[in-house]
Amino acid sequence: AQKITQTQPGMFVQEKEAVTLDCTYDTSDQSYGLFWYKQPSSGEMIFLIYQGSYDEQNATEGRYSLNFQKARKSANLVISASQLGDSAMYFCAMRLYTGRRALTFGSGTRLQVQP
Amino acid sequence: GAGVSQSPSNKVTEKGKDVELRCDPISGHTALYWYRQSLGQGLEFLIYFQGNSAPDKSGLPSDRFSAERTGGSVSTLTIQRTQQEDSAVYLCASSLPSGETQYFGPGTRLLVL
Numbered sequence: 001a002q003k004i005t006q007t008q009p010g011m012f013v014q015e016k017e018a019v020t021l022d023c024t025y026d027t028s029d030q031s032y033g034l035f036w037y038k039q040p041s042s043g044e045m046i047f048l049i050y051q052g053s054y055d056e057q058n059a060t061e062g063r064y065s066l067n068f069q070k071a072r073k074s075a076n077l078v079i080s081a082s083q084l085g086d087s088a089m090y091f092c093a094m095r096l097y098t099g100r101r102a103l104t105f106g107s108g109t110r111l112q113v114q115p
Numbered sequence: 116g117a118g119v120s121q122s123p124s125n126k127v128t129e130k131g132k133d134v135e136l137r138c139d140p141i142s143g144h145t146a147l148y149w150y151r152q153s154l155g156q157g158l159e160f161l162i163y164f165q166g167n168s169a170p171d172k173s174g175l176p177s178d179r180f181s182a183e184r185t186g187g188s189v190s191t192l193t194i195q196r197t198q199q200e201d202s203a204v205y206l207c208a209s210s211l212p213s214g215e216t217q218y219f220g221p222g223t224r225l226l227v228l
Binding site for chain 2: 035037042043044046047050091095100101102104105107108
């Protein structure tokens with residue numbers, strides 16, 4: 001079974017600074033996808049970024065980038081130039097390409113951006 | 116375009132009552148997922164529908180939980196004889212048939228008194 005670990009329950013960052021949210025995963029499968037979602041206080045899960053296990057380049061989406069280190073089984077999210085609106089819960093998730101297609105989520109990191 | 120919609124947004128019920136939660140996926144998305152988010156258990160997968168295939172029910176916590184998807188679109192999650200531990204946010208997501216990304220609805224907050 002796959003497992004996602006997010007070791008930072010809470011993080012603080014100053015506005016305009018960069019922040020890294022940690023995520024490690026465990027699976028014996030070779031084919032999988034890694035995702036980050038943002039959940040503001042309103043509750044909706046917002047997709048941020050995706051990385052496939054066979055992708056050689058780290059994924060980037062605007063101010064979000066995914067630092068993918070396959071050998072270490074880590075998929076850290078980097079947010080550059082933090083904004084007040086980035087304050088939210090952030091979830092790392094994984095899905096296998098074969099078999100069960102459901103997402104397995106980590107426990108989340110609460111990010112607070114300070115002015 | 117319209118995203119995933121869910122109704123009701125909030126539901127308060129008494130222990131022992133049945134509840135129905137509805138999910139309307141993004142148009143053209145044939146894959147539909149239900150998840151539950153609770154304080155104690157985090158985000159858990161419940162059930163997955165893909166087109167006309169048999170659903171993956173492996174995440175349903177008990178036989179009090181069931182779901183159906185009519186016409187390959189709208190889905191209803193039914194919880195019978197609700198218990199207080201069923202209190203949670205129920206999230207629905209949908210994706211394209213071969214799509215990697217699941218897009219979530221706003222959720223239904225269920226409170227069982």
